[in-house]
């Protein structure tokens with residue numbers, strides 16, 4: 001859409017104000033409470049204290065992430081809406097591949113992210129016309145192309161601070177005393193599910209602590225970038241198996 005290019009030039013707060021004004025309660029912020037996401041939340045709540053905030057509860061989150069939900073409630077007076085995976089899909093996946101499938105194979109790891117994150121978010125976003133995230137360019141090589149405003153399957157995805165530097169993020173946090181996820185204090189640089197995130201060492205990139213056993217793959221869960229090539233095709237088969245199983249068919253295709 002042509003006007004997306006004009007919106008792309010707006011400063012972050014103006015872009016958020018436009019989205020809140022245009023979409024009202026059909027707009028939300030989707031967050032996992034990382035630094036950049038907290039900046040977007042703080043900015044949006046200043047524009048409208050009623051802005052909706054959603055987060056994915058994968059069932060594998062660290063306790064500190066649940067603490068962040070209460071910290072937000074105390075600080076901003078907002079109730080974070082949790083988005084849960086479909087229990088039948090989780091059950092089918094775990095029965096077939098085990099609860100810690102993500103360690104065994106990259107496609108199985110992406111299946112877990114798909115069932116616990118991607119599909120629940122896709123279902124939830126059907127309620128909305130637009131949503132904002134704290135994505136930034138430069139956090140990894142495959143994020144350099146992030147647009148500030150784009151159409152994502154009929155829902156407008158807004159990355160208001162896509163062009164911010166880490167220094168700008170830190171300056172904003174300090175200026176506005178934005179609360180930070182407790183795991184940053186323990187050496188984490190990027191925060192996700194408990195079994196798939198570790199602290200980073202000095203000099204490592206921000207996302208090096210995510211799925212650290214997968215050296216050559218993009219550090220992504222599929223929410224923002226889709227797997228392609230052989231892994232993408234393998235993932236599609238694995239997803240199909242799980243969804244078939246929840247539709248009443250066994251993994252051997254004979255029905256449950």
Ligand code: SF4
Pocket residue numbers: 058060102109110112113114116117192193195196221
């Ligand atoms: S980050 Fe790990 S536990 Fe969380 S959904 Fe992805 S693979 Fe599963």
